[in-house]
Amino acid sequence: MTSLSFLGAARTVTGSKHLFESGGHRVLIDCGLHQERELQDRNWAPFPIEPKLLDAVVLTHGHLDHCGLLPRLVKQGFRGRVHCTTATAGIAPLVMADSGRLQEEDARFKEKRHAAAGRRMEHGYKPLYTHEDALETARHIDGHAWHVAVPVAPGITAAFHPAGHILGSALVRLQAADGHAVLFSGDLGTGGNPLIEGPATNCGAPNLVVESTYGDREHEATEVSDQLAGVLSATWRRGGNVVVPCFAIERAQEILFRLRQLHDSGRLDGWRVFLDSPMAIGVLQVFRDNPESCLPAVRQLIKDGRSPFDLPGLSLTAGREDSKAINEHRRGAIILAGAGMCNGGRIKHHLEHNLERTESTVLFVGYQASGTLGRQILETRGKSGQEVRLFGRFRQVRCAVEQVRGFSGHADKSQILAWAGALSPQPKRAFVVHGGENVTQGFAAELATRFGWQTVAPTYQQTIEL
Ligand SMILES: [Zn+2]
Numbered sequence: 001m002t003s004l005s006f007l008g009a010a011r012t013v014t015g016s017k018h019l020f021e022s023g024g025h026r027v028l029i030d031c032g033l034h035q036e037r038e039l040q041d042r043n044w045a046p047f048p049i050e051p052k053l054l055d056a057v058v059l060t061h062g063h064l065d066h067c068g069l070l071p072r073l074v075k076q077g078f079r080g081r082v083h084c085t086t087a088t089a090g091i092a093p094l095v096m097a098d099s100g101r102l103q104e105e106d107a108r109f110k111e112k113r114h115a116a117a118g119r120r121m122e123h124g125y126k127p128l129y130t131h132e133d134a135l136e137t138a139r140h141i142d143g144h145a146w147h148v149a150v151p152v153a154p155g156i157t158a159a160f161h162p163a164g165h166i167l168g169s170a171l172v173r174l175q176a177a178d179g180h181a182v183l184f185s186g187d188l189g190t191g192g193n194p195l196i197e198g199p200a201t202n203c204g205a206p207n208l209v210v211e212s213t214y215g216d217r218e219h220e221a222t223e224v225s226d227q228l229a230g231v232l233s234a235t236w237r238r239g240g241n242v243v244v245p246c247f248a249i250e251r252a253q254e255i256l257f258r259l260r261q262l263h264d265s266g267r268l269d270g271w272r273v274f275l276d277s278p279m280a281i282g283v284l285q286v287f288r289d290n291p292e293s294c295l296p297a298v299r300q301l302i303k304d305g306r307s308p309f310d311l312p313g314l315s316l317t318a319g320r321e322d323s324k325a326i327n328e329h330r331r332g333a334i335i336l337a338g339a340g341m342c343n344g345g346r347i348k349h350h351l352e353h354n355l356e357r358t359e360s361t362v363l364f365v366g367y368q369a370s371g372t373l374g375r376q377i378l379e380t381r382g383k384s385g386q387e388v389r390l391f392g393r394f395r396q397v398r399c400a401v402e403q404v405r406g407f408s409g410h411a412d413k414s415q416i417l418a419w420a421g422a423l424s425p426q427p428k429r430a431f432v433v434h435g436g437e438n439v440t441q442g443f444a445a446e447l448a449t450r451f452g453w454q455t456v457a458p459t460y461q462q463t464i465e466l
Pocket residue numbers: 061063066165187
């Protein structure tokens with residue numbers, strides 16, 4: 001018997017975990033953290049499958065909602081190997097280590113806060129896992145080349161094909177000895193990323209597990225570099241800084257790459273650029289180590305010993321002191337820092353130094369979820385006298401607030417449909433995951449009508465025989 005079980009990202013957008021069972025062997029595809037507040041308990045609950053019964057884990061890519069629960073799986077008895085692309089083998093350990101540190105900080109912070117309020121939590125103040133646990137987990141990871149089927153369990157192989165979402169992100173094709181095969185999309189890119197190849201289509205399988213994050217929406221078609229150049233030159237004329245909240249993986253590197261292109265075409269003034277994020281700096285090295293995961297032009301730069309991110313005036317500020325020193329620059333500094341939605345990290349310090357200055361700009365390059373500081377700042381746009389709370393104090397947003405649209409790590413509805421329709425061979429069945437309740441069901445119906453496939457939006461812990 002060969003089956004698929006959906007143990008996460010089933011009618012939700014985080015916590016990706018899919019179990020493939022064939023001939024008595026079990027492979028888990030992704031082991032992601034649930035990030036929605038209301039689903040956090042699932043991170044703490046025992047795994048729906050005994051970890052020591054798994055033969056292997058295969059990762060589609062290194063984002064937290066796809067690999068962030070691995071340290072817990074290892075802590076609870078998983079002894080097998082974790083297979084992914086070589087670039088993901090570089091990124092996943094950075095992401096897990098950072099998450100381990102944050103989990104420890106969170107636990108300490110909660111204990112302090114509860115002590116001050118005179119209460120205690122029932123299950124103590126243990127972190128979900130520690131930095132040390134994450135380092136231990138990294139020892140289980142094996143990186144593989146693109147397009148080659150590697151054995152991951154007796155009678156089961158996995159092959160990785162470009163997914164175009166972040167560096168190293170893969171479509172994973174699992175093939176069982178009994179003839180059953182499944183293609184997992186992981187997260188699917190737009191095809192417009194200037195650094196990495198778009199999603200492959202020559203790796204189809206009878207069964208498709210497909211994401212649907214934007215399965216009900218279309219991206220606006222816009223020219224990113226022109227917008228970026230416009231915001232920069234306006235701020236240059238006002239004599240301020242540009243503060244860019246951005247995610248450490250992919251978005252930060254894409255901005256750097258586009259700044260370099262602007263510079264090379266003579267469209268960048270004399271800015272100093274600060275990449276103020278140890279994780280984003282770490283990812284630069286993963287790019288340099290994995291030229292074969294990049295588009296040909298970028299690959300050639302790396303092979304020639306030139307960094308695709310090299311820019312005159314670029315400073316990488318890994319240490320805290322260097323980070324603080326950035327604030328001595330009152331003008332002419334572009335500062336890239338996390339968190340991408342301003343709900344933590346070094347960006348908050350840079351906001352503190354620039355929010356109240358009319359000369360400066362806060363430039364958003366990614367989605368801002370409701371309830372985040374980023375969304376609050378974005379919503380002050382076009383209104384005067386608006387305040388946001390930062391480090392316990394209300395501050396007036398006097399700087400310019402801008403947004404460059406058009407950056408997206410996820411394919412929109414038309415892009416997923418175009419990719420699915422181009423897959424060869426064509427699937428017969430599709431399982432729609434990684435989307436909200438309505439989106440997954442709507443997108444499953446759309447795939448059925450358009451391609452005549454049998455489709456389903458599986459529910460949490462549902463098992464389906466292939
Ligand atoms: Zn992702």
